Amino acid sequence: MFSNEEMRDMVCVYSTENFNGRRAHRIYLEMYPNRRQPDFKIFKNLYDRLGETGSFHHKRDSAGRPKTLNSEQEEEILVRVAENPELSTRRISMETGVSKSTVWKTLNKEGLHPYHFTPVQNLLQTDFPARQDFAHFCRLQQNADPMFLNKVLFTDEATFTRRGVFNFRNKHAWDLENPHLVSERHFQHEFKIKVWCGLIDNYLLGPFELPPNLNGKLYLEFLQTQLPNYLDDLPL
Structure with a gap:
């Protein structure tokens, strides 16, 4: 109030x-x-x-x-x-x-609607200056070369498990009677796969499987020894 x-x-x-x-x-x-x-x-x-x-x-x-x-x-x-x-x-x-x-x-x-939150990455105060510097750098490069962003390799990694990806708020099944559907979640035997994917210009790079227990050393090895071979296959 x-x-x-x-x-x-x-x-x-x-x-x-x-x-x-x-x-x-x-x-x-x-x-x-x-x-x-x-x-x-x-x-x-x-x-x-x-x-x-x-x-x-x-x-x-x-x-x-x-x-x-x-x-x-x-x-x-x-x-x-x-x-x-x-x-x-x-x-x-x-x-x-x-x-x-x-x-x-x-x-x-009153025109009010229950909009859902969008999950975003948590940032520390020390992250903002670096991101601002990168944004300013990109703007300067883009002004000098309008095709600059087409030459940037955007990448991400994700881990997939046998549980899949579900949103139970949006997952439903229409029926005349309750079919009592279930979705198995907690398995006695789990497995997971970690993949890497990149995007440069209009070309998709990957996905490529990464070691399951990825660390900084293994990731650096991937970037230095395997990624260049994948880039050579692109018609850039």
């Missing part, structure tokens, strides 16, 4: 901007860029509630979970999501007393 100070400032900006919620939202962002930003509808809801109850906060009837929504409940849902975008609809339902389906409808009506 927003603090009393934040809600006070919202009401002040709303009145200063002649009770125009969208304009108040824009001005509030300019005045307090480091604060949590409310939906533009919240300005009017706060102003109306203050006039009706004399308080920024309202009491919620905890008996049951209503399927119909009043403006205060809708505002509270939007406030909670603005404060913590990672809240689940189940948690919002528990905290507001509104049914989960109504929470979904409210968020969808």
Whole structure:
């Protein structure tokens, strides 16, 4: 939830901007860029509630979970999501007393969608300068030679096991009845294969199998003794 100070400032900006919620939202962002930003509808809801109850906060009837929504409940849902975008609809339902389906409808009506996180590599603070230097180097080379990136060999390695690659959130099977499908995961006998692949210009290099217990020495040996032979086969 927003603090009393934040809600006070919202009401002040709303009145200063002649009770125009969208304009108040824009001005509030300019005045307090480091604060949590409310939906533009919240300005009017706060102003109306203050006039009706004399308080920024309202009491919620905890008996049951209503399927119909009043403006205060809708505002509270939007406030909670603005404060913590990672809240689940189940948690919002528990905290507001509104049914989960109504929470979904409210968020969808506002054009909000549950976007998934994208996993990325963890970086240390010392990594950023090196990456910036490399980016600047690439830009300079690209300016001098527009075909520079076509001459760069981009590579990656990956390890594959008998477990395969599955995303259980997206893996499903349509049927009239539950077929009770399973996906075997924990095997008594495991195996894995580590492969290397490269991309240069429009040519795919590999994939090539690497030693299962790869270390720096073995990888350097691969780069110095085997990779040049593979590059010789490319029509560059």
